[in-house]
Amino acid sequence: MIAGEFSMAAGVRTVAFPASLVPxxxxxxxxxxxxxxxxxxxxxxxxxxxxxxxxRRIWLRTLTSTGLGDxxxxxxxxxxxxxxxxxxxxxxxxxxxxxxxxxxAALVYQHxxxxxxxxIADYVDGQIKKVKQPPRGPSGT
Numbered sequence: 001m002i003a004g005e006f007s008m009a010a011g012v013r014t015v016a017f018p019a020s021l022v023p024x025x026x027x028x029x030x031x032x033x034x035x036x037x038x039x040x041x042x043x044x045x046x047x048x049x050x051x052x053x054x055x056r057r058i059w060l061r062t063l064t065s066t067g068l069g070d071x072x073x074x075x076x077x078x079x080x081x082x083x084x085x086x087x088x089x090x091x092x093x094x095x096x097x098x099x100x101x102x103x104x105a106a107l108v109y110q111h112x113x114x115x116x117x118x119x120i121a122d123y124v125d126g127q128i129k130k131v132k133q134p135p136r137g138p139s140g141t
Contacts, residue, residue, distance in 0.1 A: 094110065
């Protein structure tokens with residue numbers, strides 16, 4: 001994992017992200033972001049904050065070139081947090097990653113994780129098996 005520091009309205013926080021994304025993130029920051037540590041991650045053609053219409057046009061071109069179809073930009077955040085919940089992130093950990101101070105948003109991502117009940121039961125079963133004594137035979141052995 002690699003950690004990156006992000007400054008947002010929710011404050012400055014460090015969020016770990018998969019190491020396999022480092023080349024793409026590095027390329028993006030080199031080519032499409034302000035160089036300063038506190039600089040914008042997305043800048044417009046003239047170096048300023050991109051306008052919503054311009055960003056939408058760029059995003060739609062990106063979707064077409066990658067074949068992703070009808071994906072909203074916010075879906076990337078949603079997918080990342082759903083994967084984090086699937087990986088076992090707690091409500092508190094999801095809140096920290098998202099920069100939220102209430103549990104409401106984190107619970108949305110945890111609710112989407114299907115099948116975890118069986119994984120949890122299997123984990124508990126494994127813990128029980130570690131400490132459970134094997135049954136003794138009639139001779140006490």
